[in-house]
Amino acid sequence: MSSAKLVAESGKILDVASKDAPLTVRGLTVSYGNKPAVFSVDASIPAGSMTAIIGPNGAGKSTFLKGALGVVPRLSGEVRIFGKLFEDARDRVAYVPQRASVDWDFPARVIDVVLMGLYGSVGLFRLWQARHREQAMECLKRVGMSDFAERQIGQLSGGQQQRVFLARALAQNAEFYLLDEPFAGVDAATERAIVSVLKELKSEGRTVVCVHHDLSTVAEYFDRVLLINVRRIAEGPVETTFTAENLQETYGGRLAATHIDELHLA
Amino acid sequence: MIDNLITALGAEFVQLSLTPIVIGTLAAIACALPGNFLLLRRQALIGDAISHVVLPGIVAAFLVTGTITAVPMMLGAGAAAIIAVVMIEIVKRLGRVEPGAAMGLVFTTLFAAGVLFLEITDTSSVHIDVQHALLGNLESLIWFDAEGWGSLVDPAALATLPPQLPRLAVVLIGIGLFIFLFWKELKISTFDAAFAGAIGIRTRALGFALVVATAVAAVAAFDAVGSIIVIAMFVCPPASARLMTNQLARQVGWSVVFATISAILGYVLAGYGPGWFGSPYAVSAAGMIATVSGVILILTCLFGPQRKRTGQQAEA
Numbered sequence: 001m002s003s004a005k006l007v008a009e010s011g012k013i014l015d016v017a018s019k020d021a022p023l024t025v026r027g028l029t030v031s032y033g034n035k036p037a038v039f040s041v042d043a044s045i046p047a048g049s050m051t052a053i054i055g056p057n058g059a060g061k062s063t064f065l066k067g068a069l070g071v072v073p074r075l076s077g078e079v080r081i082f083g084k085l086f087e088d089a090r091d092r093v094a095y096v097p098q099r100a101s102v103d104w105d106f107p108a109r110v111i112d113v114v115l116m117g118l119y120g121s122v123g124l125f126r127l128w129q130a131r132h133r134e135q136a137m138e139c140l141k142r143v144g145m146s147d148f149a150e151r152q153i154g155q156l157s158g159g160q161q162q163r164v165f166l167a168r169a170l171a172q173n174a175e176f177y178l179l180d181e182p183f184a185g186v187d188a189a190t191e192r193a194i195v196s197v198l199k200e201l202k203s204e205g206r207t208v209v210c211v212h213h214d215l216s217t218v219a220e221y222f223d224r225v226l227l228i229n230v231r232r233i234a235e236g237p238v239e240t241t242f243t244a245e246n247l248q249e250t251y252g253g254r255l256a257a258t259h260i261d262e263l264h265l266a
Numbered sequence: 267m268i269d270n271l272i273t274a275l276g277a278e279f280v281q282l283s284l285t286p287i288v289i290g291t292l293a294a295i296a297c298a299l300p301g302n303f304l305l306l307r308r309q310a311l312i313g314d315a316i317s318h319v320v321l322p323g324i325v326a327a328f329l330v331t332g333t334i335t336a337v338p339m340m341l342g343a344g345a346a347a348i349i350a351v352v353m354i355e356i357v358k359r360l361g362r363v364e365p366g367a368a369m370g371l372v373f374t375t376l377f378a379a380g381v382l383f384l385e386i387t388d389t390s391s392v393h394i395d396v397q398h399a400l401l402g403n404l405e406s407l408i409w410f411d412a413e414g415w416g417s418l419v420d421p422a423a424l425a426t427l428p429p430q431l432p433r434l435a436v437v438l439i440g441i442g443l444f445i446f447l448f449w450k451e452l453k454i455s456t457f458d459a460a461f462a463g464a465i466g467i468r469t470r471a472l473g474f475a476l477v478v479a480t481a482v483a484a485v486a487a488f489d490a491v492g493s494i495i496v497i498a499m500f501v502c503p504p505a506s507a508r509l510m511t512n513q514l515a516r517q518v519g520w521s522v523v524f525a526t527i528s529a530i531l532g533y534v535l536a537g538y539g540p541g542w543f544g545s546p547y548a549v550s551a552a553g554m555i556a557t558v559s560g561v562i563l564i565l566t567c568l569f570g571p572q573r574k575r576t577g578q579q580a581e582a
């Protein structure tokens with residue numbers, strides 16, 4: 001894909017130059033208890049890119065996202081979102097937590113969850129109005145879930161739950177989307193639906209970052225990678241950074257050599 | 267003749283039963299409202315914890331001031347509730363145990379300390395005892411100066427209402443306003459705290475405010491109705507309501523309905539029920555209100571429209 005390459009190349013330049021990049025992280029360290037989950041990680045996500053955060057289980061990929069957004073406290077490190085503190089750029093960012101992080105038995109319908117994404121446009125002490133419902137329905141349509149608006153969220157399949165989460169993020173109409181394992185435990189149809197929405201976002205000039213598990217789809221879905229195993233291993237365009245060498249360093253002995261052969265690496 | 271009888275019954279009802287029923291209902295709703303969110307946040311035990319630690323707070327306040335007037339009692343209870351919340355947090359972090367274990371440890375210890383306090387100090391001159399702490403004195407909250415329904419518009423008679431009634435009314439309005447004004451924030455942060463934090467909701471402050479609302483409800487209700495009702499009302503009406511609906515707003519509405527039914531039916535059953543079986547005695551209203559709320563929970567477990575929802579959960 002030539003367009004992906006173009007963005008990746010411009011991304012490389014932005015890495016160095018742009019102070020207003022969607023995400024710039026310097027020396028991010030987050031610790032649960034005594035052991036750091038993320039240690040002194042640098043990252044720089046250029047505008048309009050699609051980046052996969054890759055690493056073994058427990059490598060701190062999710063923690064990196066949460067630390068960057070201040071959802072978990074940082075031990076140290078500096079984070080800039082579009083060149084500003086996150087507090088001052090909140091409305092330009094949409095964060096999709098892991099699906100399993102919430103209790104889907106919560107008394108809410110699908111539409112109620114999507115409406116949460118419109119929180120910023122409702123106003124203090126006010127409630128959601130009819131126009132918010134219309135917007136929420138639009139977002140459900142984009143993820144193919146408009147027939148499920150009145151459905152109790154506990155009755156959805158994993159893939160449907162993930163689409164609802166994505167619809168909530170779409171409702172935020174952000175410039176920068178951070179998704180934590182959006183493809184974990186979803187069916188093939190949902191995976192295709194999510195990928196197509198994410199590529200749509202990218203084609204609109206928005207920036208996407210996903211914590212991603214499936215190495216076999218990295219090259220197909222993303223144009224950049226950030227390899228993390230507590231520390232940052234490598235970051236850059238798929239073509240130059242998603243290499244057997246870097247993967248070996250990231251996963252250590254946990255990634256069999258035969259497995260690496262199956263990937264379409266650069 | 268019949269008119270006179272109705273008037274007489276009316277007057278007696280207003281004097282003896284109206285205020286306890288209203289106070290019981292206000293207390294039940296004040297506890298049930300925050301209970302909805304505690305339940306969904308899996309913090310239902312915190313209501314239990316707070317209502318127990320109120321006892322040592324009240325005893326300590328009595329020992330310091332030597333009176334059982336409302337203000338020092340409520341301050342003492344409030345201080346104890348805050349100390350308990352801090353202690354739970356400390357035990358949780360230092361002991362690295364789950365919140366439920368930390369709560370269980372702290373509130374049983376503090377409640378036991380309260381009982382010990384009562385035993386070893388001279389509180390015999392006043393009406394604080396373990397019985398009172400558990401069951402309150404709902405039946406004694408009568409309206410001496412009431413002469414009938416007309417007293418409801420008589421300023422002189424209204425001035426002699428038991429002070430628990432206006433106090434609980436203010437507390438209920440405060441809690442209702444808190445939930446109404448921060449509805450979006452409470453709903454979002456209860457469902458998905460990480461998302462709530464990312465979109466700028468101050469989840470920690472809100473969680474703390476919810477605990478404070480819980481403590482205020484517990485302390486105000488404790489004085490009137492004792493800790494049994496408080497514990498029951500934090501859990502039973504919201505849990506029953508959850509089995510009736512799949513929408514949060516409706517759940518909160520149902521919890522108010524169930525709390526009201528529990529308070530009114532419980533009071534009536536306690537006062538008149540034993541008579542129907544030929545017994546000259548009444549049973550504890552607080553105990554009966556808690557029992558009714560438990561029966562409602564059993565009924566909703568058996569017949570509530572959403573009782574089977576967990577069985578329908580799709581696999582991941």
